[in-house]
Amino acid sequence: MLYFSCDYAEGCHPKVLEAINKTNMVSTPGYGQDDFCESAKEKIRKYINCPDADIYFLVGGTQTNQVVIDSMLSNYDGVVAAFTGHIAVHEAGAIEYSGHKVIALPAHEGKLDAAELKQMLEDHYADDSAEHMVNPGMVYISYPTEYGTLYSRQELEAISSICKEYEIPLFIDGARLAYGLAAQDDLTMADIAAYADVFYIGGTKVGALFGEAVVFTKGNTPKHMITQIKQHGALLAKGRLLGVQFGAMFTDNLYMEMGRHAIKQASIIRDDLKKKGYQLYMENPTNQIFVVMDNQALKSFGEKVAYGIWEKYDDSHTVIRIATSWATSDEAVSELKKIL
Amino acid sequence: MLYFSCDYAEGCHPKVLEAINKTNMVSTPGYGQDDFCESAKEKIRKYINCPDADIYFLVGGTQTNQVVIDSMLSNYDGVVAAFTGHIAVHEAGAIEYSGHKVIALPAHEGKLDAAELKQMLEDHYADDSAEHMVNPGMVYISYPTEYGTLYSRQELEAISSICKEYEIPLFIDGARLAYGLAAQDDLTMADIAAYADVFYIGGTKVGALFGEAVVFTKGNTPKHMITQIKQHGALLAKGRLLGVQFGAMFTDNLYMEMGRHAIKQASIIRDDLKKKGYQLYMENPTNQIFVVMDNQALKSFGEKVAYGIWEKYDDSHTVIRIATSWATSDEAVSELKKIL
């Protein structure tokens, strides 16, 4: 069976595993108060050119979104997101569970539109009933989006500047950050750090066993952040595991190398699909490929390839997801091409 | 100044006030454990032809929605509502505050569409990721809606039967129940009780100083309901005040009489508006009238009449709300007609 269903089907990159092995019997303080964490943070700060960034390592994506959003918002705040955003759909209501509304705006291939965002904020503050409504207290975007699309530099700039104007923090969910940056020539992680007030560097989907690095870029860390993380059940006892992994991923450019690998493999598959006349559900340049497949054909395809079901297209077709990752081998890509 | 801005601008109906005055110095147990409450509940049970209905009196609408929804849902549940529903817009996130997502569906003049509701539920349960999503645990509709429109008997029947099929309770928000029933010939409060699993009879907007009567109609009262009400800060110490008021409103048919009065006054105004060529924003038969007004004309109008601003229509027009109520006098209606 070929695995193309998701980008978290294997363990971790061999170099990350090597670091875990090498440090296994070292004794350290718990809860991330160790040197591995400190060193990994320093590497990230340098990489994003943000020497004062305040960094916290968490375990998974939904947890990270919940902790970041809840710790930055006040009771009366909600978070603005595209209605297709991960927090609006596939996190089992983790944001509402923590007391905050996800204020959903239209999505354009998964993206918020800056003009619509601005209009919404304008309307809100002009509304006589504003005090009876949830206050827009944060803007959430994912880069890449849930549909594998990317904001252009101009789009990021526009959204970031609206957030500044309204004094609302911009939070960029980078669960697949490496896959986005590897597919976009004119944007670096330092740019993401500059546009965002807080963002996270996804490890779970990019070569770590688990782990997300939350980066506060503007001296804006919420107070008692450790207490807040603990309160959400999100403080890893052996926090050093996160430091060790991110340390390895930010050594010799491994993180971006893994990103580029997945993009290369995705491009090969995407080209092959197009050549063979498959209909892409949505054009996007990252590691997730959304293809419209005939339900009949899907049966035999599914016997050889593990894929992701995305959504019903019509009565006889389904949108499926083919995802590459840091782990996708050349052999697997060749095999897939033969099957397609 | 003429007051047409809302239906809660005055105190209470003289007969309700009389009951409050008459019982003022009677000593009773607190928290609704008194005879006035018991007697009022009995009157309501008879009126809705539901002898086993379990009834709780609360103070206000948002409070009632929060308590009912939160006490009936489990952690993993959200509540399905039209995106224009009161709980989705104008309750400051009270539902999310209690941990639950408002799952917003399209609104058709404020109403949920039964077919869309069914499709959504079907899609949800067919979705491979359903367990990663908020479970639809209740359907919320308002009767009348926030736009003063009414579900037809057929529409209520359709939604109610979908809820039964999926074993999801149907909650009907009756903040303006009297104004809806007075405008719809073929529907009674007993019908509402039969269609709903839980509904509330609005007092605040229909002649009480305050108060909403929550009715569980199917032996489905959540456990430890008093504790849950208390926990939400919603247990009135002098609960007898709610019993006294609802007792008065359900004596000699006062509740529906107040409803009919408001509808009569609204019809007169609506007819006058149409005759004079005003554009109604939305046709509806209840006590709220939504009119598109020229911004220029609105200035002088506003000097004589208190109205509600609803929303911007275009650069030179605004949708306003003119609301009648149990308290709208014939003189006020005549005066308004002169001004229009």
Place this chain on the structure above:
Amino acid sequence: MLYFSCDYAEGCHPKVLEAINKTNMVSTPGYGQDDFCESAKEKIRKYINCPDADIYFLVGGTQTNQVVIDSMLSNYDGVVAAFTGHIAVHEAGAIEYSGHKVIALPAHEGKLDAAELKQMLEDHYADDSAEHMVNPGMVYISYPTEYGTLYSRQELEAISSICKEYEIPLFIDGARLAYGLAAQDDLTMADIAAYADVFYIGGTKVGALFGEAVVFTKGNTPKHMITQIKQHGALLAKGRLLGVQFGAMFTDNLYMEMGRHAIKQASIIRDDLKKKGYQLYMENPTNQIFVVMDNQALKSFGEKVAYGIWEKYDDSHTVIRIATSWATSDEAVSELKKIL
């Protein structure tokens, strides 16, 4: 049946009722944005000698505690209280429901001890694990306490100064404030306002139909307070009712007059009890009297007098509460004395 079970058994003081009657048909804006509220706030500001106090009217005590505490605390904060405090025992977990721990300290006849409070704060901040613990974010005391006892001026000063030292707001629950101040010669409501960062003036138990006036005394109102009140389901639509009632209670010194009346009646009963050799469970000077009663005697007593059961004393005795109020008539007191 004589009613001495609680201080909220009747409606409201005749002068309060008169004000409600007189203003009943006046049209006002909703949600407390009316002149009655404004005028009542101004009267209170003057009475407490705090011209910049920011005042919000809420409906009931548990609601008020929940809204005040939740709006002033951050996620990571808990509220320190005596383990007998109302919020720690009899509010059905309303504080925990809003996400905050009640950090319980020993109670001394219902009161926090300043030295113990200071020690606890010192220990907390000296603790290596402080970040793994709930942060003490507020101190809550009730005046009078749940046992009818009063803090002396020195005790209040000590607690207030510890709160200042640690930069933690002091919240004084004044559900029975009039009954406390009427029993304590050397303390005024202005003193309460000076010691507290926020306090509330109880109406429900002192002559109003319902209503508590929350007073922020130090320019420390939480942001978007109206939104937060609404979000808790605590924003009364006809907010004017609260303004009308507090307006009446702060006219011609009615509030304190009601307080003094209850204390006078309580003193007569207390003296009579002592004379007749009854054992008081606790000495206190306010309107609640706690008496140890023989269970056998209690049966016939209970046929003539409604009293409050407080707690089991031993196998043959029970602690009961006899409460006077603004409404306790001289006749009732005489009758009670005959029965005792």
Place this chain on the structure above:
Amino acid sequence: MLYFSCDYAEGCHPKVLEAINKTNMVSTPGYGQDDFCESAKEKIRKYINCPDADIYFLVGGTQTNQVVIDSMLSNYDGVVAAFTGHIAVHEAGAIEYSGHKVIALPAHEGKLDAAELKQMLEDHYADDSAEHMVNPGMVYISYPTEYGTLYSRQELEAISSICKEYEIPLFIDGARLAYGLAAQDDLTMADIAAYADVFYIGGTKVGALFGEAVVFTKGNTPKHMITQIKQHGALLAKGRLLGVQFGAMFTDNLYMEMGRHAIKQASIIRDDLKKKGYQLYMENPTNQIFVVMDNQALKSFGEKVAYGIWEKYDDSHTVIRIATSWATSDEAVSELKKIL
């Protein structure tokens, strides 16, 4: 530097690490829907002699307590625990954050007393105000306790039978379960499973990188458990890591072997301490040793040994914790003895 500060200072047992290495590049479905998890669950079911046990793997202890307690309780419920319980002190209010009160009872060397528990439940249900109070909805005990003490079989039986009588689930926090069972001859994990309605097998502190196995033993899994786990941000994407680790730990009795190793080392140290006249703060048979140390002596001790600060004993003494674990080497124990 010798590390005796805690039992989570190193990575994982070599055999666990070997299993992670061996399976690293295997592709599996996410979120614990893989064969490694299934196989590990089957091993646990056999080991605890509970073929129908329903098992969920989570990442850490506080997370597990929060998820288990919140998913099993209703809104109106709190959880009863010793006031020294982990959930009552060192979880940053994670339980209150999820809306539930920790109802604290006295602790006897960290343990609940069965008779006190029974009395509290009796009193609660006999209390006239019970509906105004938090309902006791679960009993939480830790085995071993936070002070390293153990409940005897009789004590467990007594608590378990009270829980059955009152129909309240008993939850046993087994963060250090192996260290408890290894120190108690007459009790097995199957006994724990029989006494508890739900318990967890701690991995983080007993040789795993991370991971706790929650076991529902009585067909009592909360509905939509995956959704609830996700909602708390606690669903690990690469859930197979938990299955792989628990699979290794429940192969060839590794889990209990690690437990016994730590107990053996602790006994050697404890004997040495006693021989040398050190004062133990509390007698206990498990892997945590609490010693009263002179503050002066502690300075030089701390230069060579990393220990845990527990609490102030008096002005010149401190209670410290010396913890052994699966990782404590014979050399480290010898070194420590030389230093003591």
